Structures are given as C-alpha cells and as structure tokens.
Amino acid sequence: MAEPRSRRRGESKNSQKMENAIILTIKELVHKGRAVTGASSLFSSAASHSSSESSSKNPNSRPGSFDSDLSCKFLAPLNHPAVIVGTIALPSKTLICPNRYCFRFSDGDMTICCDILKFEIRAIGSKICVLSWNFLPMKHCGGFLEIIKWKFVDTGNLLSRCSGIGSFPLLPSLFPSQNDDRKSRYSVHGVLESISPVSVVSCMDGESRDSVNLPGFLVHVMACECKSYSQNAAVGCSHAFEKSVFVYFCGLVVTSWHPAIRKLVGRNVALSGLKKKMIYVRGDSLLVFVTTESSVLHPPCISKKQIVLKTVVDRRGNCGSYLGFVKGVYLKGKLVEMDEDVWLLLTDQILNRSHSIRTDSLICIRNVHFVNTKSSWGEVLILGACFKTSITVEFFSPFETSCLVDSCRQNSFSRFIESLSFPARFWALLVRSCFQKFNGIPSEKEILRSCQKDELTKMYAESQIPSFMFQPRGGIITEFCMHESCGCNSEAHDCNLKLVMPISSFVQHYKVMLNELLSQINKNSSANNCLCHSSSTWKRDNHTNTKTLGSDDIGVILLGKLKISSSGRLQLHDRTSSIDVLTPDLLSDRNAHRIFEVSEYNLIMEGLPESMLHMPFLHNSFRCRNVVNPTPLAIENTLTVRFSLSLGTGSCKHVYGHHSLDWRHDLNEFKGKMFHLFTHKFPMLKNGHPGMPDCTSVFVEAIVLPLELICSVTEEDAAAPDFEEHDTSQEIRPHKRCKTKNGLQRERALSVPHEISCQMTIRCASSHCLVSAATLSNLKEKKSVNMLNAKRVLLEFIPECSNYYQALQIGGCYLMKHGTDDSFCAGRSGISNNDKISFRPETRLWSVEFSFDEELTHDGSVDVYPLVSSQPSLVEKQHVSSPQPCSDVSLLLPYDAKGLFSVFLKNLEELNKPFAAGKNNNNISCCTHLETIMQAEPSQVPPSNSLFPEGNLASFRGDVVAVDAVTSSVVDVSSSYCINVLVNHQIVKIFGPLRRHSYLTGFGPGASATFYRILGTGEDNRFVLTSASFIKINSRKAPDGRQLEKPAQQAALCLPKVTPQEYVPCMLAGPACNSFSGNKDNQQIKSACKVLSVYLLILQTRSDDPSENECRNNFDIPLAGFVVDDGSSVYLCWTSGERAFTILRLHEAFPEEDIDVAQWTKRDSTRETTVYHLEQIVRVHKRIVMKCSGSQIDTLFRDITVAVTSDQLLAKSEDTFLKWLILNAISGPLWEVAASSMDMKMIAHLEREQCVEIDTSRLNLQNVWGNEVCQVDPLVRAWSLLQGLLNS
C-alpha cells in the first residue's frame, strides 16, 4: 500500500526507540482477553509524525453529530511500548475462521486472524515485526489482530520497494517453474478491477473421473494487449489497459490467495503461467484464463496514492467505489451504516466480510451498486454489494467495537434476502430489525427465537414486496462475468414500500419535528407581544388543538402488539414504546403476543399550541438509523402532545399466524365444551377512591342468557387443512345441514326449543376461520322457557382480571367457558337476579355475534342480525372491505331462530336502558347501526335535594361538533366543558367536568361517539356527564370533514369512561345559575391579591397508569383553600386544579437555596420545577390533606396538620417540603383572581365531595371560589390604573 515518504522516515526514527519495546506474544494477548491497542504506546511522542495513526485521524474526520451518540470507548492503550513478532500467512485449514478467507498471523505459538494495512505480497511468509496494532478478543479463534504498522524483521529484505523484483508462485512449487508447459504459457498484465468471492465449483477430476468440489474465485483484469509481460516494463510503462480479461484462480491452495489478491484490487498486477479456457455462460462463450501449477503472481508497482480522510465517491454509471467511515454495523453485518442516509448492504452470504469492518473504521468499497431510493418517508442511498464488490479497510477503528463475525450460515431467510433487489433487501432488513424489538418477554421466548424472527420477517416481507422487486440470481460466474447484462444492473429504483419503524422512533420523530416547529414559531414571534405571556393562564389549554396526519403522507408501517393499559387505553406497543390506538374492530382475544401490522392509520396529535395549528408541518424524512437503532435522543419535553393512532376498519392485521399452533389451541379450547352465553350490559364504575391502592374489584352488570353453547368440533374437523394463506372467506366448507326442530317454525315464538343447531365460525388469530357445528341448548330442562328468564347478574372482576373488564363492550355478547365448579354452573339454573358472580383470571371470554341464514340449506345471502346497535357484526359480507368478522365467534342460526332472538333483543334493549320503561318498544327489531337511539324524554326534574343531580339517563350516538370550555354549573355539577354533539341534525349539548387529562384518545371535534348514561337536565337537548357516563368513540373525521375511517359500521372498542378520579365536580354558583352560555349571572369579581396563608390543600394522584407519568404531572389538586388579601379585605379563596397549581407556583423552577432539599434535587431539566418533586411525594402517599387547624392566620406552621392515605409515614423531609410549599405560595407574587362568592351550601357540598371537614367558621372570613387566576404584572396594572384615574 502507499505510504508517504515522510511516514517512512518516522518509522526509521522509531525503530531505534523500538529496541526497548516489550515483545508480546499472541498467547499473552489471547489469555488476557482484553481489547487493547499497541498503537499509541510506541509512538507517543508528539514529534512523531505517525503517532497512533488510527486515533490521530479521528478528531478531524468524524462528523460532529456522530460523536454525541457514540457510546463506544477507545481501545485501551498499553502503558508500555510493545511489539509483536510473527509471520503473516494465507488462510489455511489449520485455523477455522467463520469469515473463511482472512489473513493469519502466527508467532510460532499461536495463530489468530489478522488484517493488515499497507500490505505487500512479500510479507506473506516473512517474519515481520508489528509495531503498531490493535488486538480484539474474539470467541471464535481467540482474537483478531489489526496490524497498523509493521516492518520486516530481516532488514536484508528491505530492498527498494518499487523494484518489482520478486515473483510469487501461487503454488509452493518444489521445482522451479520452467514455463515448459505449453498450455500454461499465457500471461496477463493489467489493472485488477474486481474480485469475486470464493465459490465452490463441482468439476470432474481428469484422472479419477470423480466429481470433486474445487474452490476458486474469479478476477477481472483490464489488461494490456501486449503479448509479453516484462518486469521492468512495469515501471512507467505505457500500456493501454483496455482489454477485459477474466482470470480464474482454481484449486484449494490457490484460493487461499484470495485475501491477498483482494488487497490488490485497483492496482497493477501481472500473472503469468496461465492457461486459456473457454467457458459458456448463458449460452455465450467466454475466454477465461485459469491458473495452473506454474502460475506466478508478480507484485504490483507501488503507486503513490493519497490518503484520504473523508468520504470519497467515485461512480461510474451504476457501480462505483465509496470511501467512508462505518457508523454502525447491524444485523450481523448485513447492514452497515456509512454516512447519513448511506447504507451498505452486505447481504450475499457468500461475501467475505472482514472482521475489521467495525464502527468507525474507514473502509473502501469498490464496485458497489449505487441505488438511490426515494419514497414517501425519505431518501436513502443504498450501496448494494454484489459479487464484484470488494471491501478493504483503510484505517482500523480506534474504538472498542465488536468484530464482524459471520456466525450465521445460509438459511432460508438469507436466501430470501438475496433474491430481492437492493431497495427491497434494505427494506426487509429494516423489518428484520424491527422484529428484533419483539423479544424480551419471557413467555414468548420459545415462539420467537431468532430463526423464528427470520421466518416472520420473511413471511411478512413476502406479503409486502411486489413481485418485480424479486430478481433472479444467476450464480457467481454469470453475475461476475456478465455483470452488465445479468440483471444486477437493472434495479427498480422506486421503492414504494412503507418504512417499518419501532414505535419509539416513530413518536420521537414527530416530537423532534414539533419541537423544531415550536422553536421556529418562537423565533418568529419573540419580538412582538411581550406582555401576552402573562395572560396565558387565563385560558386553559385547548385540548381541541389537534392535527392529523394520514398514513399515506407518513409512509410508515408500525408493528406491535395490542394491549389495554391499566388506565383503559388500547395501545399498540412494541418493546420500545407504545402508542394509543383507536380502532373500530378488535379481536377480544387474550393472546397478547400477536403482532399486528398497522399500515392505514391517522396519526392524531392532540394538545398542540394554538400557534402551531396554522403552521405547515415540516416534512422531515425518517432516519433509517432510528429504525435499526432506536435509542431515543434526549429532547427537552417542552410540549405535552399526545400521540394516538386512529385506525380504519380492518387496517390492523395480524403479521403472522403460526397456523397450526394457534388453530389447534383454539380448537382444543372449543372441542366438546359447553359455553355460557351472557351479555355484558353496563360496566359499573370503579369504586374506590383515587388515593386508595388499586385492590378493588370492578363490577359489570350483565345478563346471562338461559342458553348454553355446545361445540361439537371433531378430530376430523380439526385435521381438515382448510385454511388458506391469507384472509379467507367465510365459506370455507359447505354448510353443514343443521337440524331444526319443528317447533321453531312460529315466528316470534316466546317458547324456545330445547336445542338449536347452528354453525359456529371461530375467528382464529391466523386470520382464518374455523367452522364447526354447535348446538345452542336451553339451560332449563323445561321445553319452553321465556326469554325473559334471562338473569341480571353482577360480574365481579378482581383486579387481576381488569384486562377483561377493559375489553368488554357495552351491549356486547360474550361466550364464557363452562367449568364444572364455577359459580355460573354451580347452580346451573340457580342464578337469580342480582347475584354477584366472580370472574376469575383463568376464565376466558369470546365475543360472539349472531347471524341468521334464510335457508340453511342454500347458500343465500346471510342476514346479519345485530343484537344491539353497537354490537360488532358482519353486515353484508360482500361489501365489507375486510372479510373478517369482528367478533371471535359468530354463530349462524337458522332463520327461524330470529324470532326468538328478536324477543331476546327487545329484552336486551330494555335492560340496556337505565330506566327502562318497558313500554312502546315495538319496533326495535333490526335497528340499523347508525340509527340514533334517543330515549330520554324531557321530564320534570323533581325538586333537587342537591346531594345528587337528578334526571333521566339517556344513551345516544352522534358526531362531536365542538368542545367549548365553559365555566358554569348544570344541575349542581360544575362543568368545565360543553360538548356539542350533532344527533339527528340537532345539536345536543353535553356538559361535564371533562378535563384534558381525562380526555379519551381521539375525542374531539370530528369524532363520532356514543354517549351512554348521560343525564338529562330537563331542558331540551342539554345533558350532563355523570360519573356513570361512558363515552365510546366510534370513528373520527378529519377536520375538513373527510372521514378518516371507512364509515365504521362496526362499533368501536369501548374506550375508558370518565372515571371518578377524573370527575371532580366542584359546585359553583347555586342552582339559580342554570345558564350555560357564560358567567353573566355569576357576579365575578376580579381583584389583585396576595396569598397570606394556605388554609387547606388536597393533593392526590390522578391516575394509576405509570405510562402517563412521562408527559404530565400525575397528580391533581381537587381542592385548595387560600387565605388571600386584596389590600382592603382578607378572604378565603377556594380553587382547584390548574389554578391551584398556579397559586402554589408549582410550575416554577425549584429554588434550591430555599430549603435543604438535597434529596429532592438532582440537576436535570425536567426536575427543576416544584411540581416534579411534589409528584414524587404524592405518588407515594396517594392523597395528602394539609390543613391549617389554628384560628390565627399568621401563625405559620404551628397548626398545620398533614394527613396521608398511604400507610407510609410522612418522612421528615417530605413534611419540610410540604411546609416549604406553603411558604413558597405565601412569598408568591400578586395574583389577579376572578372569583365568585360561595354560600354555606356550596361549602357543604365541597366538604361532602372531598370528604374533608372545612370548618370555615373558625376564620370568619368571606368564602369565594376562584375561577381564574393569573399573575399580575404590577407595571401593566399600574399603567392601567393610572389610565383609569386620568380618564375619570
């Protein structure tokens, strides 16, 4: 290799210094097993020009952005000069290295793999002294030596390097070659263009006529046509290297020259003693020179080459060479990140990957395909390595990064990858790395091992990659010799494949984008409106600031598992992160280990600042680096934007189905078992105070149908290999003829036959359906049973089963497995109304739907019969985009049974209504899905006793038009929001204390939602959300009116209700204030005041879901009382929530010097606010009530009592902190408070609501309710006062 002269001078200088260097043996290095470098130890003096080549190049050559996230550490340098003496050898059988063809280094004792810079052919077999080196331990062959600087030990050998003297026989010949063989008289002299990997060719042995496997490799030389090669002419010859010539290096021994020849690519070589052979490639004849026993390699003349330290691209047409630093090696070396958006694909298994391709090594890739791919998610330059590609390491990495080891043998996955075009290969490898993210969960270890992931990737990729992206492979010789024409060149450059991304990277991408946008906005508006900020607390954050991005614009597919978080949100999660999901159809199956593909969705970003709404979104392209390496960058979380996905119908697909496993399992579940049918009626509230530990059960009101399903799956059915690869149609097998009892002919019969035969379709996870016969039988032994005998029961879900609870839908129908000892069966017919039945963790539930066949004998149209309007059902099968039913099990019943079920349905409808009158319900049969049921008749509100709001409950469905913030009270419930819903072309107003935190995923204008148990106020079209209310989001529309999903005929998953902890009613003005339009009736007084003391403070946790901790403060102040002074009088100001946060100055930076809070403070930008520290305390104690029990206002701390609900003692430091909190509030600025007066009734109401004794009489102060709080800018206030005085 080229070496600047100056460098060589340095070397001779150093050779004296080397005398006192310790000679290390390889054994020592291997035994230590430590990655060390002997590079800096020798030449540490600053004078030395070539000091530690590998490390000196780094500071100026590595791009800055790379430094920050590089976690690697430098190789440990030895503290003394050390050299290694040994010989370089060609690969041989004695040392089996998985990378097959790499150099060996042996010091007599031990042999390890090595790579060498400035390689010379003469070094092979000579004793050399390695002056500067890196050693990396490797599992396979002890270690790997990177020779940076070396010299011959025998100085007599040091002849002029450019003499070209010496010729190297490829075979160690015992007899000097005389070139007497007439056949092997040809020689080739030219520039070595490319080299193929070693491949094995089966050929006939000339003598024994046996087939032998001969390894060999091809070399492409642009040769000079001059007949003879003279060694002297090599210097400065004027050859014209124009003729393309292939030389085949054949035989086991000759092949071992592969690493050496590889080092010569791009240089001048001469080979003599070759013979000619004609080979046929794809019907074309091709002249190939083949090495013989007497072949001789003439080393190249050393040309002066510059050492380049930056990326160099040399392209000719499609292929070219690329010099650059390795930024990351992924997927066992298949994927190598070079520069920003430049990726090297080393997918061909046969390619030789050098151990020394490590992170931050400088590599030169020759003859690599340049493929620019552009797609909706970004642009990437792919360097596709083919058989002509050769990679040499120009500088070794100074970091302790792991060596590339080819550990995996060729498998079906690698064969699959090899059959793809480069963009598709790249895509498939990204997918593979995403599947990598699905391990770590112990229970699925056995399912998802590495090869399984390969299989998964393969299966998934096969379904995604279009056929034109597959390319036939022609084998090494074809592709090497006929490179231009073999298809290697004709790539499809447009990549329409969507990027598959880990969720964390996906969310991170948008967070970064929003932050960029925010900083842009801030830059734009920093100059003007400097006073505006003070009024920001007036407006509460508008939750309706939402932006949606369609998946077509995003171009990203997400893979993940669906789960329901403890807070009741449906989430898609992978190992990296999770994201909230809204979906219209969902399997209620409990196997949480299935991976779903989400390709069609809308990304909803909620809670954007107002200013951002009008900004065009930046279209940053996605970084593939984030896909393979999803380490989230630490960005300051200035925005609290919620991300969620809104999925269309059927857009959530199973990625894989390991058919047999799942299918058998499902079958076994059903085989010969009996099931109860029950209908879930209404989820009752989680009782229990938010502060309480979550050990309470949840209850569900349900109706148990007096029917039992007996499944008659037989072994034969099970063995029937009916399922197809992809989504199957419903009709897999011909209908089984079901027996119908004669007694069932009468329509609307109130009597039930003892048995109804039906066809059961079980929807398995693997997207296919299993059909079997089943029998619905009557629970009662009596022949005729009135359907009204359905029993109302209370299902108790213990905390372990809350997952089931979350997935249940109002009005849904479910199957429950029959167990002999469960309480359902214990009595069998002994269940009576209002019994409480416990639901145990091992119990499984399947959602079920019913359909009725007109004639079971003919395959006519199937009339689907939903039980209630919100019941997921199969509408018209041929029109539904997804052919899958939405429930786990669907029962096809004879048409006759419809009458029976309509009675049953009617029954249900009535039960589902909270105040079922049971009258005039004649026409409920077959109600359409979008029909709205409005059942609340305006009725007279009885005189309120003010303890609970009263009125009729209603359930309806409509489109949310707007959500306005109001501050008023409706039927004694203070409302912070008014939801305008369009129901049947009428606007209905729903008031409620819905807060931003309790916002349902995706709720807002444009959502089509079903409201259950909304309290009617007695006024037209005015309703109130109560703690029993339940909101379900069916679909969402984009703000421009475009429907985001296909019209959701299927109902949505039940989303979490407004739970009591989110529901903090605080009574405001009395019942007189029934006007919702504003606060015109409410005499609100604005005054500037100062906090004198904190009278009462309640802090409590908001939610038990730890996943919410990251973005928002996780606690709430349901009630706080402050003694304030407005200069003229002192009064007691009550407030809650964000207003209390403001007065307590919780969002301000934590003043460290105020208090000794060493344990609270760790320097961290997110931890600098008081709210962070307070949250830590509240999280521990769940609910803290601080109360000033003294009668004096100014006796600070003397009479303050702190009560906590947790059983942990309040630590001294916590106590101090809480008291400091009061002090901090007192020393706060002037606040402008808009307050309205409170009467004793309201105080009493608050007391009841918060379960505290307020006892305001002690202070004898006026009580007011603070509606709005904002900090006073004294200057602004003074000017306005002055203005007012001057004008008056």
Place this chain on the structure above:
Amino acid sequence: MANSQMGPGAPITLQELYPSSPFYKEAVSLRVTGMLRGYSVETAIGVIEDGGKSLRINTQNLRDVSFRVGSIYQFIGELHIEQSYNEAILQARTGRNVDGIDMNLYRKTVELLRQFLKEEGNSNMVE
C-alpha cells in the same frame, strides 16, 4: 436642633429641585428617586441623577443599603443647603433600591398624588 419636628418626605422629582422651588429649602423633608451615578465610600456621599438633574445624597446614616452605581434608589431625608457653595445635599434618613421602577409612571403618579392631596386638603378645609 433647628427642626425638632420632622415632616413626611414629600415625593418630588429631581427636576423640581431648583433654587427658587418651594422644595429648595433648608431642612425640608423630601423623597427623591434617581439612578446612582457615583458613590464615595470615604465620604458616604452618593450622587443620583434623573432627567438630567442630579442631587448629592449623604448616606452616612444608612446601614443596610448597599450601593451599586447604575441602580435606581429612592431616599427620604432632609435637604441641607451648604451656604458656601449654595449646593443642596440630602441627609438621607432611609433609602432603598427601587430597580425596575418605571420613572415615567412614577412621575405621573406623583403628580396625581399631589392633585389628590390638594383636593383632599381643600375639602378638609371646607369642612
């Protein structure tokens, strides 16, 4: 002492302190505000400036005020006119740092206050 009874410090601006002004009298109590231009530690005399006018302040009786040139201070004290130079100096009783004050607003407020006091005084007299 010549003046056993001390009056309240009447707020004035430095522009109002010219030799013929009603405030320019020996031992009159004043409240003055201005930016500290200079301060001598040896003599404890500082110079405040506002609106192009300056006034010397004798701060030898002040204890807890730290002086920083460039900050705005407010002093209450008695005016002493040195006969030899016919130059006024305020013997400060008390003083404070009022950094951040809006001097425009302050001047207007002072005017308004005087107007108010005058009206108040008039009405008192009527009574």
